[in-house]
Amino acid sequence: MTNLFIRKLSRRVRMSDADIEALSAATSKMLYYDADHDLTQEGSKPEFAYVILDGFACRYRIMQDGSRSILAYLVPGDGCDLHASILTQMVHSIGTLTPCTVATIPYRVIKELAAYRPNVYLALWWSVLVDESILQEWLVSVGRRSSDKQLAHFLCEVLTRLQAVGLALEPDYRIPLKQSELADTAGLSHVHVQRVLSDLRKAKLIEVGRKGLVVPDLERLKAFAEFKPDYLHLSHLDEAPPPPAPLDLANATKDDFEKRFGRNRSFRDQNP
Amino acid sequence: MTNLFIRKLSRRVRMSDADIEALSAATSKMLYYDADHDLTQEGSKPEFAYVILDGFACRYRIMQDGSRSILAYLVPGDGCDLHASILTQMVHSIGTLTPCTVATIPYRVIKELAAYRPNVYLALWWSVLVDESILQEWLVSVGRRSSDKQLAHFLCEVLTRLQAVGLALEPDYRIPLKQSELADTAGLSHVHVQRVLSDLRKAKLIEVGRKGLVVPDLERLKAFAEFKPDYLHLSHLDEAPPPPAPLDLANATKDDFEKRFGRNRSFRDQNP
């Protein structure tokens, strides 16, 4: 059994069949949520990491004046807060934007993977680093791009990320984002977002519908937005295998692991 | 031998004497740079991670139109790009803002620490996660805070981070940042930054000098900026995170409630 998350990671980090089996077991518990449902809330100390398998979610913060700031979109195949357990508490919330299918991974299982599946653990870190890279690009967008290019850039990013996991390949795919959500992402008012989208529509770069946006020609939109996908680090793995990353955790034993994932060569057997 | 970086990490992650020795050896090679010197450049694949021991540096990107976007400040005790080797290439540059003393760590050594010093490796990851948390706060700042509170918030953060490693404790400490650097951080023009700082000076919140800014009363500035340091994750290893204050549900206002439990919709778009 596999899923979008595993397929995405296995294209970036070399993993054995046993690695993939372990990751598959870790993400097998699925939950279904409606739109506008919070998975975790600011100030809490969650016990699970999440993997989005279907639907759109986001990280967000509510400011003192009630306005919302969206910090990240989570699309199918994305993990979120895979390592938040290292930090003391969440400083933002995670909520669904559309109905979502979500896999949960208890942090205890992540610790086990850290101890016995170094390549899986490395893959999870890869995912965290890509998130950080996206965050940097968003900061650039909000700080330095004009509002039309900024919105176009977001749309290019979302489509590119979806296409990287085999979704949204058809040119009439509707991005299920509301204008108010784009506004809270870009730090603009919803009125201004409407006017900018209007202009993009007049330029035939997008089509605006009631339930989302359609990008008929992604390449043209990319050219307009000066979109360079390097920061998504999507290139296929082609180099030497990445460094092993074992973590010796006191509360996970080899026995625990084998009961859960079956007998396999542990990290210690294959590495000094 | 020890340094600011090691002292900072050892307060967050439990490390043995041998761990600290290993980390100390890894950061023992020091280099000295002038101001405005690039440590790494966009597009390169560096062989070293850096630790700032003295001076200010930053991550930045130069846009197509020549403007600069500052993505992070690196102050003494900060590591940078500790795990960039997992990703394929740098998508931003790192440059000094003042003369700097810098320790270099070859990625080869980080691999060794990963294999033999799990707690050290965990500490490095802690540092990466805090960087990401700061990045999120900056995105909130640039997107949703008014320009005066935004600049005040940056100054509070820099001083709080410095004080966390025992620096900038005296009330006449001069933050060595130029107005143009603040502008490139906040995504504002240097002219506007000058006017906003002027206002803050009139309100006696800061003092502006030729070679930097002075914050005579940090607590007052924090109050103005609504600065909450949680996102810096500074609490000591042995300190429990502060328990949330009890909320009187019967008498709580909508605001109280939402501050605590969040809300998954934009308020900005609704009539107050």
Next chain:
DNA sequence: CGCTCCCTTGAAGCTATTCAAGTTGAGTGG
């Protein structure tokens, strides 16, 4: 002394926000 780098100030104009008033389309109940 004069040069350069920053900081400062003024004025004009553009961009984005706010307030306010529609419009549209999907869902709901009569």
Next chain:
DNA sequence: CCACTCAACTTGAATAGCTTCAAGGGAGCG
């Protein structure tokens, strides 16, 4: 089936916030 409702989208007008252009000032340095 049609009226009603509601959320999302649209449009206009007034104004606030920010940028740009332009010019001047002051400290440090060769």
